[in-house]
Amino acid sequence: MAKLQIRIDGDPILRKKSRKVEVIDEDIHRLIDDMYETMYEAQGVGLAAVQIGKLKQLIVIDDYEGTKIVLINPERVAEEGSSEALEGCLSVPERVGKVKRFEKIKINYTDRDGEEKTLEAEDFLARIIQHEMDHLEGILYTDLTDEMYDVDRSSESEAE
Numbered sequence: 001m002a003k004l005q006i007r008i009d010g011d012p013i014l015r016k017k018s019r020k021v022e023v024i025d026e027d028i029h030r031l032i033d034d035m036y037e038t039m040y041e042a043q044g045v046g047l048a049a050v051q052i053g054k055l056k057q058l059i060v061i062d063d064y065e066g067t068k069i070v071l072i073n074p075e076r077v078a079e080e081g082s083s084e085a086l087e088g089c090l091s092v093p094e095r096v097g098k099v100k101r102f103e104k105i106k107i108n109y110t111d112r113d114g115e116e117k118t119l120e121a122e123d124f125l126a127r128i129i130q131h132e133m134d135h136l137e138g139i140l141y142t143d144l145t146d147e148m149y150d151v152d153r154s155s156e157s158e159a160e
Helices: 026-041 123-136
Strands: 046-048 058-062 068-080 083-089 092-101 104-110 116-122 148-150
Touching: 026 046, 026 058, 046 123, 058 123, 068 123, 083 123, 092 123, 104 123, 116 123
Parallel strands: none
Antiparallel strands: 046 058, 058 068, 068 104, 083 092, 092 148, 104 116
16 A cells, blocks of 8 residues: 555646546556545545546545445435535645535445445535545535634544
């Protein structure tokens, strides 16, 4: 496994739309493993492939509450409710902002083994998924907030 460089806001690749993953092979498995290592090293809870310079519809998540998941080609099929909370991002270091998101979502995706799945998520996990799926469309949370704050990263436990 290898720790990869996380692209920072201002890098033009973060504003590009990611492409569907057509083949799940050893290269994709290696990328998934490298993305997890990179995310854990940065103390994040989610990472989209575009954040490490790969325009692929691929997301890794670990909410540290029991859900560790790989989402390939995710599509949101339903949403419900609304809540506002602070979000941060590994690509926007040392800043957080208030973002309004759906409280509950339902998505279809392909897992690491190539199986088509459906997931219903709510609260924190739903927020992570929406944040990461935005990355696949070239959207950063900073596009969705009017209130940004500086943070002291040495005291923060969740980066994204």
